[in-house]
Amino acid sequence: MISLFLIIVLLLVIFVSFLVGWAISLHFRRFGLPGDPIFKRVFNVFKIGSIAFIGLGILFLIINLLR
Amino acid sequence: MITIDPDEKIHLTTRRHRYVLLRLLVPEALIFLALIILMILLFFIRLPAWPDWLIDFFPAIILVKLRYVLLFLVALFLQFFWLIIFLTITNYYFDCWIITDRRTIHTELRALFSRIFSSVSHDKIQDITVDIHGIFPTVLRFGNLKIQTAGGFREFIFQEIPEPYKAKDIILQAQRGLNQKK
Numbered sequence: 001m002i003s004l005f006l007i008i009v010l011l012l013v014i015f016v017s018f019l020v021g022w023a024i025s026l027h028f029r030r031f032g033l034p035g036d037p038i039f040k041r042v043f044n045v046f047k048i049g050s051i052a053f054i055g056l057g058i059l060f061l062i063i064n065l066l067r
Numbered sequence: 068m069i070t071i072d073p074d075e076k077i078h079l080t081t082r083r084h085r086y087v088l089l090r091l092l093v094p095e096a097l098i099f100l101a102l103i104i105l106m107i108l109l110f111f112i113r114l115p116a117w118p119d120w121l122i123d124f125f126p127a128i129i130l131v132k133l134r135y136v137l138l139f140l141v142a143l144f145l146q147f148f149w150l151i152i153f154l155t156i157t158n159y160y161f162d163c164w165i166i167t168d169r170r171t172i173h174t175e176l177r178a179l180f181s182r183i184f185s186s187v188s189h190d191k192i193q194d195i196t197v198d199i200h201g202i203f204p205t206v207l208r209f210g211n212l213k214i215q216t217a218g219g220f221r222e223f224i225f226q227e228i229p230e231p232y233k234a235k236d237i238i239l240q241a242q243r244g245l246n247q248k249k
Contacts, residue, residue: 064135
């Protein structure tokens with residue numbers, strides 16, 4: 001029951017992160033500004049960070065379920 | 068996409084001063100760091116067991132480990148603050164003023180799905196005001212630049228841009244150039 005609740009919270013965070021990333025990349029593609037490569041690099045760092053933190057969350061959840 | 072004519076020259080692309088970005092990022096970064104420290108501490112500190120009243124109220128809770136639930140929640144909070152930090156940077160980046168030889172363009176990201184794009188032709192500019200107010204703006208040389216336009220008495224404000232006097236000179240120069248062409 002609790003694990004199910006934690007999984008739902010995790011899915012919600014993944015959905016919000018994906019939505020934000022998608023919205024920003026949409027703005028970026030449609031309304032690009034001069035000097036965009038700088039922002040592209042920042043966006044890549046954001047993607048890597050997001051994958052890492054969500055990955056950590058999944059890892060702790062799996063450890064919790066297995067123990 | 069911002070379309071600039073092939074024969075239109077960009078004289079200046081400016082955003083808010085980096086101090087403004089730093090001012091917004093420092094509190095968020097501190098919370099982020101505190102969460103990382105908390106995560107490291109959670110690995111090593113001895114945690115108490117679930118309280119008895121909680122076990123009585125919800126017996127299934129003994130099946131989950133307090134340490135890993137807390138680590139899981141901290142990881143999600145880290146992701147949440149990571150999002151906020153990135154949104155602050157995005158907001159800073161998309162809030163931009165472009166001065167060309169013909170017009171001044173302003174783009175602003177108001178919310179995630181709300182964006183404003185406006186431009187004013189230099190021949191419609193009636194008055195330009197520079198406003199530098201406070202200790203940090205004076206020392207770091209940033210401030211507001213207000214453009215009063217003729218049609219509809221609209222105000223066009225460059226907020227907290229670096230070197231506003233330089234931007235003012237560039238606009239006036241571009242305006243003179245545009246008038247000479249006509």
